[in-house]
Amino acid sequence: MAQRKGEEAAGHRREDDGVQPPYLYPDYVATRLRAPKKPLIILPRTLSDTTGPAYGRGAVGDLDDDLTRQHSGEPLGERIIVTGRVLDGDGRPVKSSLVEIWQANAAGRYTHHLDQHPAPLDPNFSGAGRCLTDGEGRYRFVTVKPGAYPWKNHDNAWRPAHIHFSLFGPAFRSRLITQMYFPGDPLLEHDPICQSVRDPKSRQRMISTFDLETTQPEWALGYTFDIVLEGRDATPMENHR
Amino acid sequence: MSSVPTPSQTIGPFFHDALLDKNYSELVSPDHPEGIRIKGTVYDGAGEVVPDAMVEIWQADTAGRYDHPTDDREDISLHEDFSGFGRSGTDAGGEFSFLTVKPGPVPGPDGKVQAPHVMVSVFARGLLKRLVTRIYFPDEEVANAVDPVLLSIEDPELRGTLIARDEGDALRFDIHLQGDGQTAFFEF
Ligand SMILES: [Fe+3]
Numbered sequence: 520m521a522q523r524k525g526e527e528a529a530g531h532r533r534e535d536d537g538v539q540p541p542y543l544y545p546d547y548v549a550t551r552l553r554a555p556k557k558p559l560i561i562l563p564r565t566l567s568d569t570t571g572p573a574y575g576r577g578a579v580g581d582l583d584d585d586l587t588r589q590h591s592g593e594p595l596g597e598r599i600i601v602t603g604r605v606l607d608g609d610g611r612p613v614k615s616s617l618v619e620i621w622q623a624n625a626a627g628r629y630t631h632h633l634d635q636h637p638a639p640l641d642p643n644f645s646g647a648g649r650c651l652t653d654g655e656g657r658y659r660f661v662t663v664k665p666g667a668y669p670w671k672n673h674d675n676a677w678r679p680a681h682i683h684f685s686l687f688g689p690a691f692r693s694r695l696i697t698q699m700y701f702p703g704d705p706l707l708e709h710d711p712i713c714q715s716v717r718d719p720k721s722r723q724r725m726i727s728t729f730d731l732e733t734t735q736p737e738w739a740l741g742y743t744f745d746i747v748l749e750g751r752d753a754t755p756m757e758n759h760r
Numbered sequence: 761m762s763s764v765p766t767p768s769q770t771i772g773p774f775f776h777d778a779l780l781d782k783n784y785s786e787l788v789s790p791d792h793p794e795g796i797r798i799k800g801t802v803y804d805g806a807g808e809v810v811p812d813a814m815v816e817i818w819q820a821d822t823a824g825r826y827d828h829p830t831d832d833r834e835d836i837s838l839h840e841d842f843s844g845f846g847r848s849g850t851d852a853g854g855e856f857s858f859l860t861v862k863p864g865p866v867p868g869p870d871g872k873v874q875a876p877h878v879m880v881s882v883f884a885r886g887l888l889k890r891l892v893t894r895i896y897f898p899d900e901e902v903a904n905a906v907d908p909v910l911l912s913i914e915d916p917e918l919r920g921t922l923i924a925r926d927e928g929d930a931l932r933f934d935i936h937l938q939g940d941g942q943t944a945f946f947e948f
Contacts, residue, residue, distance in 0.1 A: 538764055538765070538767065539765070539767050539768055539889060540767060540768060540769070540888035540889060541888065542887065542888060542889065542891075544888060547770075547886070547888070549770075549885050549886030550886050550887075550888060551805075551886075552804040552805040552806050552808075552886070552937075552938060553804050553805065553810070553884060553885075553886035553887055553937045553938065554805075554886075554887075554937070554938060555891065555937060555938055555942055555943075555945050556805075556938055556939075556942065557918065557942050557944075557945075559945050559946060559947040560909075560912060560913055560944055560945070560946050560947070561912075561946070561947060561948075562892070562909065562946040562947065562948055563868075563869040563908065563909065563912075564869070564948075565866070565867065565868050565869060565874060565909075566820075566826055566830065566831050566866055566867055567818075567820075567826075567866055567874065567877065567879050567894075568879060568948070569830050570818075570826040570827075570828035570830045570831050571818060571828060572818060572828075572843065572844065572845035573827075573828065573843075606763060608763060608765060609763075610763055619778055619779060620778065621774065621775055621777065621778030621779070623774075629774040630777060631773070631774040631776060631777065633773060633774070633812075634774060645777060646777070646778075647777050647778035647781070648778075649778075683769075683771070683772060683774075683775065683778070685771075685775075685778075685779060689830075690828075690830070691818050691879050691881075692948055694816075694881055694890065695765070695766065695768060696768060696769065696770075696771050696883055696890065697766055697767060697768055697769045698769040698770075698772075712769060712770060712888070713769075715888050716767040720764075721764065721767050722767070724764070724766050724767060725766065725767055725769065745766075746766045747763045747764065747765050747766050748765060748766070749765050749948070
């Protein structure tokens with residue numbers, strides 16, 4: 520089997536199940552000129568994609584997982600702990616795997632030169648972190664809760680608070696970039712990026728859970744966010760049925 | 761029991777400080793005797809350049825071995841200093857660039873051999889999921905003609921988008937996200 524034919528043209532069946540977002544989601548305006556329109560080609564499983572970068576890149580520094588200690592002073596905002604497990608599609612922990620995150624500061628502003636939102640920059644917050652998962656696939660970051668920020672997608676468009684996550688997992692196939700949202704955020708239902716995932720259960724998988732166990736008294740609220748990557752062996756088509 | 765994967769979301773426009781804080785686009789040192797430059801421009805459906813994309817590559821070494829435990833072929837020795845992973849942002853002109861080596865041929869499905877190729881992921885604002893494509897080499901006509909993945913693409917024009925162009929000092933692999941001349945993209 521190489522290229523799906525006719526009705527089952529590649530790129531449609533999986534998009535329709537709502538588990539993953541489609542490439543073209545017109546409410547998210549930037550997809551209109553960037554989504555491919557020709558059918559995707561099914562790639563047979565070979566060493567080229569069952570292998571992948573182990574770390575992706577250089578060593579992780581001591582303070583890379585604590586975004587509140589990367590400067591001389593403490594950042595403003597609500598201090599939080601974000602932790603969870605990275606699992607492959609077969610439920611096995613993904614060990615010693617690089618997790619990279621980036622986010623806006625508590626006021627909803629990125630340190631990026633293209634961020635024009637007139638909210639204050641925080642000299643004590645850069646908003647970038649990384650760590651390796653441990654033997655149980657667990658990662659942990661200390662940061663501040665990011666603020667919502669406006670974007671120009673549509674009239675009065677605001678992104679819900681989110682943290683961007685980048686993961687490699689065990690193989691080229693398992694590479695994932697996603698966003699973690701916060702529970703109870705009223706902006707989620709108005710956000711076309713979140714809503715591009717049509718299946719409500721799948722959407723829920725992007726929303727972290729407030730966790731009193733992770734919360735530390737007098738210090739920081741805790742949120743848990745588990746991430747499931749494509750399996751090494753499992754066929755996604757079968758998983759999704 | 762298998763679990764359903766976490767959905768993908770766009771990389772957005774603000775990833776640079778976190779993901780491109782250093783130069784990850786040189787897989788070999790600039791004086792490597794077999795070093796080759798692979799570059800290209802990312803275009804959208806209106807033919808405009810995409811200045812806020814990130815392109816990642818993954819490839820075997822010159823002997824065709826991947827630096828990964830799943831590639832356990834001990835008859836091919838691993839090149840110690842070559843990880844096979846690279847990452848480049850696109851610049852204001854939509855261009856990405858890598859300094860690497862040409863990979864060797866690697867095993868394919870059903871005991872076949874795959875022509876030398878580089879795996880590519882494209883991330884950008886407006887891409888809710890990464891796009892996956894492959895770079896093949898223009899001086900491998902014989903191997904390309906029997907490559908099982910290239911052969912699986914029926915449309916010759918679409919197939920042709922995967923072959924880089926020799927520009928003398930570099931190989932050019934432009935990526936067209938949409939429209940006439942759209943690059944062939946894969947799903948798993
Ligand atoms: Fe963002």
